[in-house]
Amino acid sequence: MRPALKGEQFASALVLWQKQHGRQHLPWQHTGDAYKVWLSEVMLQQTQVATVLAYYAKFLQAYPAVADLAAAPEQDVMQLWAGLGYYTRARNLHACAKQVVGRFGGNFPRTVAELESLPGIGQSTAGAIASLAYGVQAPILDGNVKRVFCRYYGVEGYAEQTPIKKKLWAIAAENVPVAEPGVYNQALMDLGATCCLPRNPACAACPLMDSCEALRKGMVGQLPTPKPKKPRPELYFISLIVQDEHGRVLLELQTGKGIWQSLWTPPCAACSVHPAKAELFSLVDQWIEQYGLGGSDSDSQPVKPALLGQIETLNDQPWLVHELTHRKMHFKVLVLKLPGARVGFYGADEKPVPKIVHKLMGRLDLLGQSTQGAVAKQNALDF
Incomplete structure (x- = not known):
C-alpha cells in the first residue's frame, strides 16, 4: 500500500472523486446561497439527510430568506421544527437569523471568525458555510469527516478528547486546498456519508483505499475509537x-x-x-x-x-x-x-x-x- 496522502495530493484525489461519484442533487448544493447552506448544515447536525430533506423544504417554503425567518414568531419556528429533535438548534437558528439581519444587514458574513460569532455556528459549520457558499479556504470537521480522518490516517483515541481533536483539526487545516475548497469539503462529507460508513463501509468504492492506514492495519472496524461509555441517567x-x-x-x-x-x-x-x-x-x-x-x-x-x-x-x-x-x-x-x-x-x-x-x-x-x-x-x- 502507498503511504497516506497529504495536502494538495489528498485534496486533488477527493475533488476528482466528488465530481465523478459524489452527491450532486442535494437541494442546498450548487446554490452559492449562504442561507441555504447554513440551514442545511444546522439541520444535518446529529440528523440523517433523508430526515432533513422534508424539513428543509418546509422551512424554505415558509421562510425563503433569512429576513423571513428572523421576523417569524419563535413558536412558529418551533412548530416547523417539531419532531426533528435537538431543539436547541431551532432556538439558535431563530436567534442566528435575527443577528444576521440586525448585525450584517441580512447577509451572512464571509469570514469564519464572524460566522462563529453567531448563535449555533461552531468552527466546522462556519467552515462549511464559508467554503461552500463563498469559496473560502476553510477546514471542516463534522462527524463524517472525523471518521474519514481517523481511519485514513490511523488516528486512535476518542475524537472529542482535546489532544485528538487538535490533531484532527491540524489534519483538516493542512489538507484543505486553495482551489475549490467547497468541492473538497463536500467530497469529505460525501465520502463519509456514502463510502466510509460507521458500519459496513464500502472500502472498495473509496478513492483512498490503497493508502488507508486503518485498512492496512485491519482496524477499519475499530476506528474511530468509540466514546467511553457512561451510564445514562x-x-x-x-x-x-x-x-x-x-x-x-x-x-x-x-x-x-x-x-x-x-x-x-x-x-x-x-x-x-x-x-x-x-x-x-x-x-x-x-x-x-x-x-x-x-x-x-x-x-x-x-x-x-x-x-x-x-x-x-x-x-x-x-x-x-x-x-x-x-x-x-x-x-x-x-x-x-x-x-x-x-x-x-x-x-x-x-x-x-x-x-x-x-x-x-x-x-x-x-x-x-x-x-x-x-x-x-x-x-x-x-x-
Whole structure:
C-alpha cells in the first residue's frame, strides 16, 4: 500500500472523486446561497439527510430568506421544527437569523471568525458555510469527516478528547486546498456519508483505499475509537393527560432551560421508580388546583376520585420508555376525561410538541381524529 496522502495530493484525489461519484442533487448544493447552506448544515447536525430533506423544504417554503425567518414568531419556528429533535438548534437558528439581519444587514458574513460569532455556528459549520457558499479556504470537521480522518490516517483515541481533536483539526487545516475548497469539503462529507460508513463501509468504492492506514492495519472496524461509555441517567415521571369530549388535550408551554424549552407538553412531575402514594395524592391536589380541574361547587365531575383511583393501580401500569442521547426517560400516565367544550383548548397542530407527546397519547389510543390539543398555560418545568 502507498503511504497516506497529504495536502494538495489528498485534496486533488477527493475533488476528482466528488465530481465523478459524489452527491450532486442535494437541494442546498450548487446554490452559492449562504442561507441555504447554513440551514442545511444546522439541520444535518446529529440528523440523517433523508430526515432533513422534508424539513428543509418546509422551512424554505415558509421562510425563503433569512429576513423571513428572523421576523417569524419563535413558536412558529418551533412548530416547523417539531419532531426533528435537538431543539436547541431551532432556538439558535431563530436567534442566528435575527443577528444576521440586525448585525450584517441580512447577509451572512464571509469570514469564519464572524460566522462563529453567531448563535449555533461552531468552527466546522462556519467552515462549511464559508467554503461552500463563498469559496473560502476553510477546514471542516463534522462527524463524517472525523471518521474519514481517523481511519485514513490511523488516528486512535476518542475524537472529542482535546489532544485528538487538535490533531484532527491540524489534519483538516493542512489538507484543505486553495482551489475549490467547497468541492473538497463536500467530497469529505460525501465520502463519509456514502463510502466510509460507521458500519459496513464500502472500502472498495473509496478513492483512498490503497493508502488507508486503518485498512492496512485491519482496524477499519475499530476506528474511530468509540466514546467511553457512561451510564445514562434514568429519569421517572408521572404525566397527566386531560382530554375533553373533542379529543383536545391540556398542554403547557415549557419555559425553563430544559430540553423541551419553547415546546408544549402535558403536565409532568418527576418521581421515583416506585412513587409513594402520599406523594402522588399531593400531586393530584396540586394539579386540580393549578389547572382548575375541579370546576365550581355545583360541578358534579368526580375529578379527584377518578385520579386517586388510578393512583391505586398505577404500579400495575408499565413504564413508557422514551430514549434520548444523554438520558432515558420513563413515564406513567394519569388520564382525565372532562365532557363539554373546554375554554382555552386548541388543536395540537397549532402548538409545537416533542415526540413524547405523541408517544403518551398514542399509547392511550388518543391519536387520530383531532385528538390532540393545547391549553395556553405556561410552566417552568425543566426536564
